[in-house]
Amino acid sequence: MTSLAILYEHPAWFAPLFAALDRRGIDHALLTPGTAFDPADTSVPAPLILNRIAMSAFLREGEHPIFWAQSLLAQWEAAGARVLNGTRALAIDTSKARQLALISRLGFAIPATRVVHRAADVVAAADSIGFPLVVKANIGGAGAGIVRFDSRDELRAAVEDGGLPGSIDGVLLVQLLVPIRGGTITRIETLDRDYLYAIDVAGGGAFDLCPADACVAGSGISMAAVEPPAALREAAEAIARAAHLDLGGVEVMIDDRCGTPRFYDINALSNFVARPLEVLGWDPHDRLVDRIVRWGQETI
CATH class of the missing domain: 3.40.50.20 (Rossmann fold)
Structure with a gap:
């Protein structure tokens, strides 16, 4: 064996x-x-x-x-x-709702979110947080199952016409759209619960910000290595410990309204950044091995 x-x-x-x-x-x-x-x-x-x-x-x-x-x-x-x-x-990994609850329990900020399982409840959930917002699949990947709505009328029409995204577990998240400072999110990778590296990722307003080779080609995604503040590195490590990640990425954005870091995604599938030698100057696969x-x- x-x-x-x-x-x-x-x-x-x-x-x-x-x-x-x-x-x-x-x-x-x-x-x-x-x-x-x-x-x-x-x-x-x-x-x-x-x-x-x-x-x-x-x-x-x-x-x-x-x-x-x-x-x-x-x-x-x-x-x-x-x-x-x-x-x-x-x-x-199979529940964005669980991810957000875990992050919040640890004392870190998240986007305002409501979790629903019926389309009929989406408009009321939206009314409680405001617009613009996104409706997300609880189980997604590579930006799938995320739709932006800028008004109540637009959202109501989608509910009535069956235009909401779907999740394979039937659960949706109604989430306030956070204005992201600089248009970039930061993905912090961890290995055995310790900080490994971080990159800033920009996708021109797209929701698919997967940084791996199979995602980046032709996607318009840009990436750059960064050294986040110690508080963000420590937060990512705390999240990785609580989520039992042997390796995984934590994504955070800076709320441009107030400067608050808002964590919004835990990704247990760390396939690492495309072109690591170009972006990072070293290959994280060697450290993983x-x-x-x-x-x-x-x-x-």
């Missing part, structure tokens, strides 16, 4: 990670969804398993593996495997 298995579904995002493992001569098994598993089977594919199932999987396949993976990872954990970004992290090696030693 190999010492490391990686469960993933995106066809391109993790090629740099696989290449880094190959360069180091680290044996690993690549697992993709598509086969049934036996809930009575107590075997594991490896003592260390890295979960790379993306929330945007539903965009690539209608019969997506997101909830299937929850059960599979839970089974491997019960059988004794160490699953990186396992079921506790996945529970946060270093930590994977240590995690593997800790599982022996």
Whole structure:
């Protein structure tokens, strides 16, 4: 049995990670969804398993593996495997509502938000926070399931015409649109709950700000390495600890009305920045592989 298995579904995002493992001569098994598993089977594919199932999987396949993976990872954990970004992290990754509640409990600011499960409740929720706003899918990815509304009439028409976004769990977020200072958000990446790097990302008003290679080509996204203030780095680390992220990104924007940092997204799928040597001057995959090696030693 190999010492490391990686469960993933995106066809391109993790090629740099696989290449880094190959360069180091680290044996690993690549697992993709598509086969049934036996809930009575107590075997594991490896003592260390890295979960790379993306929330945007539903965009690539209608019969997506997101909830299937929850059960599979839970089974491997019960059988004794160490699953990186396992079921506790996945529970946060699969719910923007849970993410915002966790961030708020830690004492950090979030955008004004209401969580609904019926289209009929969206207008009343919007009235309680004001316009402009966005309606978001609770489970999204790569900017999917986010629609802006600038007025009550526009929103009401969308409700009546079935024009709201949908979420695969039936839950929507009604969220005040925060004016972002400088038009950029900051994505702070963590590894084993520690600060790894940060980038400022600008997308010209688009909601898809995924910084990976498979997202950036032709997207108009611009990225630049930054060193955020210590308070933001420490906040990201606290969020990563609370969300049980072995690796993951935390996104924050500065509210241009008051200068308040508002955290709004936790992403357990850290596929890292495109062109890392150009943007950062170093490759974070090398540090990830270093930590994977240590995690593997800790599982022996």
